[in-house]
Amino acid sequence: MFVSTRRRFAAFALTFLAAGFGLPQMAAAQDAKQGPTIFAAASMKTALDAIAADFAKQTGATAKISYASSAALAKQIEQGAPADIFISADLKWMDYLDKAKLLKAGTRRNLLGNALVLVEPADGTSDLKITKGFPLAKTLGDGKLAVCTVASCPAGVYAKEALTNLGVWSDVEPELAQADNVRNALMLVARGEAKFGIVYATDAKAEPKVKVVDTFPESSHKPVTYPIALIATSTNPQAASFAAFMTSQSSTKILNDQGFTVLER
16 A cells, blocks of 8 residues: 555646646756857857857856858848847848847857968978969969868858959959868868968968968958857847957957967956
């Protein structure tokens, strides 16, 4: 009789929990450990992975990060992808989401700056200097120039602008090897599949198999600016904390060491 009663009580308790009674406290505890989902430009990977690990160590909340071209990420957010934070490698794609009213009001700010560089494999011997009309096409010979997609990917857009302003775009356009994001363009150079590549200074610093030939003059292209914002549909309690953590003392050191310029603290 006693055993039967105890079994009925256990069954009732399980039914009670399954119905959801008493679970809000458990869910809240789990939510507190669920870090935000971040959609970030591919060029952020090395630095942002380190910052996310530091954030997890300090708060216990683990962020999920998706890296790709800013254009691809913005389109995914527009289509309803569950992002909490967006970090773009240019203003254009943040403006795109802003105009669509997909950003949380008051959370957008310019976070980082970067530089645009010409790279070659680490064993390359080029002594090219980037100036008006420099002989990039001639130096390429039968080789390829790796860039990310010049029609939409920020690093590719900056590259086309710089090459156009320097008067060499029409000469090198037929020799382009276009990748879907800047890290994949970097890999083409690292693997020796392209003679040169145009990437960010931070990408070059993250890859030991390439070296910088020269840096594009700032006057040749618009400033490389990375804005950050929370997505309007975000309900993650850690999202605002992570966005603020991006300019903490420890994060600033990581970003500076990687070659980024932190625009605000």
